[in-house]
Amino acid sequence: MTKTANFTSTTNACKLCKPLGASLAFRGVEGCVPFLHGSQGCATYMRRYIISHFNEPIDIASSSLGEKHAIYGGAANLKLGLKNVTAKYAPQIIGVATTCLTETIGDNVPMILDAYQAEFGGEDAPQVVHVSTPSYTGTHMEGFHAATTALVDQLTRPAVKHDAINLLSGFISTADIRYLQEVCQDFELKTTILPDYSASLDGQALNDYPLIPEGGTPLAAIRTMGGARATIELGATLPDHSAGTLLEQRYQTRLHRTALPIGIRATDAFVELLVTLSGNPVAxxxxxxxxxxxxxxxxxxxxxxxxxxxxxxxxxxxxxxxxxxxxxxxxxxxxxxxxxxxxxxxxxxxxxxxxxxxxxxxxxxxxxxxxxxxxxxxxxxxxxxxxxxxxxxxxxxxxxxxxxxxxxxxxxxxxxxxxxxxxxxxxxxxxxxxxxxxxxxxxxxxxxxx
The missing domain is CATH 3.40.50.1980 (Nitrogenase molybdenum iron protein domain)
Incomplete structure (x- = not known):
């Protein structure tokens, strides 16, 4: 018999989990609390990774499911968790991402949230956005894009056409987001960048700990993204269904896809696009x-x-x-x-x-x-x-x-x-x-x- 080499399925993965990416995207929305529907350990793990990189505190709420809920479902914990987050943080929006556990047991999160809104919703209740993010089917980048798409899908409304543009930046550094803000200002382009965690994950030293840090894309701006005259979506390997394609299909917002402007050629292409959209020369x-x-x-x-x-x-x-x-x-x-x-x-x-x-x-x-x-x-x-x-x-x-x-x-x-x-x-x-x-x-x- 021929002996074959042992195979190890994964040794030090070159990726992170899907709901981690969703949590980062939700952190880039003003007044938003990321919420994981799953076990407490998932939220702890993701907070550890995010804090070690950004050196900023981040609260990620959890429905804290245990063994019992793996059998009977997590609906009660999800509702209770949302009530607690609403009472403690008074958020404008809660971003709910699922984990492997809740996806495996088959919790119908949209149905649970509909029941929650019928029972506890009202004019003062925070908006709840949900996204399916089981780690066994993807990476943190897929979770990031899925959450961004969910935000656009569930928050945008038909809007009067306006002169702003949408900029879907992808997962970049806080310094990169500030660069995009500055270059758009220099081209005199009013821009909605989604998500924007340049302040909420890279803020100033404060005497008091804010439960929800300042910064993030305003909800009002997200709701009117369909009225923008154009969308720029950065990335060379973007999914076919994305926030940019959704805006184009639903609101006929013209979509421009271009690679991340890294290096001379890609930056030239990005700058030329800004020249075209603004009508202004390069500063x-x-x-x-x-x-x-x-x-x-x-x-x-x-x-x-x-x-x-x-x-x-x-x-x-x-x-x-x-x-x-x-x-x-x-x-x-x-x-x-x-x-x-x-x-x-x-x-x-x-x-x-x-x-x-x-x-x-x-x-x-x-x-x-x-x-x-x-x-x-x-x-x-x-x-x-x-x-x-x-x-x-x-x-x-x-x-x-x-x-x-x-x-x-x-x-x-x-x-x-x-x-x-x-x-x-x-x-x-x-x-x-x-x-x-x-x-x-x-x-x-x-x-x-x-």
């Missing part, structure tokens, strides 16, 4: 930033040209970073993600079109065991991704450039700017200096001008 601060970035790329080319990189993380972020790395002369040899949109390889190949660097291995639905096994065969010089890749980067003795989510072993992970010419400049300097430091560290004598 000097952006054209000069672009010029400085190109100058820096020329200056640093000798340090990074021909280096080989592994890129991992959320699919849209990996696509953007892959394009950027190729632009600066680094060859992406492996692009990996725990997501499984089915659009990942197509997005990577499109991002590299016209750049002479060869096509990388593209692997979706992989874990870090898979990534490390592949990386060991590819003569890699650096790894680009979040903190969960630290262990294998350390074992391989190569630099890890921390981007994306989660970053829990450095300060400021939530404030990394990835987008625009300014973001590309910061990434370029970080990557180049890491490779210089690696060369110095590996040298027997080091090198300097002294």
């Amino acid at each position: 000097e601060r952006y054209s000069s930033a672009r010029g400085r970035l190109i100058d820096a790329m020329v200056d640093g080319h000798k340090y990074i040209s021909g280096k080989r990189a592994v890129v991992f993380g959320e699919e849209d972020l990996v696509v953007g970073l892959t394009s950027f790395l190729a632009e600066i002369g680094i060859r992406p040899v492996l692009c990996a993600s725990g997501g499984h949109s089915g659009k990942f390889e197509q997005g990577v190949n499109a991002a590299l079109e016209g750049i002479d660097c060869g096509l990388p291995l593209v692997r979706e639905d992989v874990d870090f065991f898979d990534i490390e096994q592949l990386a060991q065969e590819l003569e890699v010089d650096l790894v680009v991704g979040h903190s969960k890749g630290y262990a294998f980067a350390r074992r391989m003795d190569i630099p890890l450039i921390r981007v994306g989510f989660p970053i829990h072993d450095r300060v400021g992970g939530q404030r990394i700017l990835h987008l625009g010419y300014h973001g590309a400049q910061l990434l370029f300097d970080t990557i180049t200096n890491a490779l210089i430091a690696k060369k110095q560290g590996d040298s027997a004598v080091g090198y300097s001008y002294m």
Whole structure:
């Protein structure tokens, strides 16, 4: 009998759970309390991950189901939990996401919420938005997109046409959201960004702990998104059914999809779209930033040209970073993600079109065991991704450039700017200096001008 190698289904997943992504999206709505219909442990786990990255407190309510509820259902706990959250927090909205437990036992959440609204609803009652997010069928990115779509689906109303645009940013850093706010202001575009957790998950130091932090997309703005003259949806691997397509189908709001503006080419495309929508020229601060970035790329080319990189993380972020790395002369040899949109390889190949660097291995639905096994065969010089890749980067003795989510072993992970010419400049300097430091560290004598 031939002996085959043992197979481990997942070893250190390159993804996080679906309701975690939904909780982040709900946190980006003004006056919203995220609520998980499931066991208490789910909420605790997600709070731990979110707090370690953003270094901000976040309350995630739970229906706290136990063994009994796995048999008899969680309707009573869900109703009681919503009553308690309403009494304690006085929220404008509660975002209810399901977990593996409640999906497995088959709780009919829409029906339970209808009964709750009939029993306890009223003019002063908070709006309740629900989304199905079982982790065994997806990733945190799928939960994020599902929650954003649910917000648009359940909150928007027919609205008089107005001059604002909708910007569906995807899962980006708080600094990236602030960049999008600033660039839209500079183009004189009134914009509704959904979700907006730039303040609610990256706020100021306060003497008193607010139960619901300030910030987030206003409910009134969400309700009128159907009246906007256009929607911009950022991402290269977006689902076919999304908040953007829903707005287009339901309200005929024109949809523009473009990749995350990471690097020169993708940022050029995003800026050209803003020029078209606004009718305004590019401000000097952006054209000069672009010029400085190109100058820096020329200056640093000798340090990074021909280096080989592994890129991992959320699919849209990996696509953007892959394009950027190729632009600066680094060859992406492996692009990996725990997501499984089915659009990942197509997005990577499109991002590299016209750049002479060869096509990388593209692997979706992989874990870090898979990534490390592949990386060991590819003569890699650096790894680009979040903190969960630290262990294998350390074992391989190569630099890890921390981007994306989660970053829990450095300060400021939530404030990394990835987008625009300014973001590309910061990434370029970080990557180049890491490779210089690696060369110095590996040298027997080091090198300097002294």
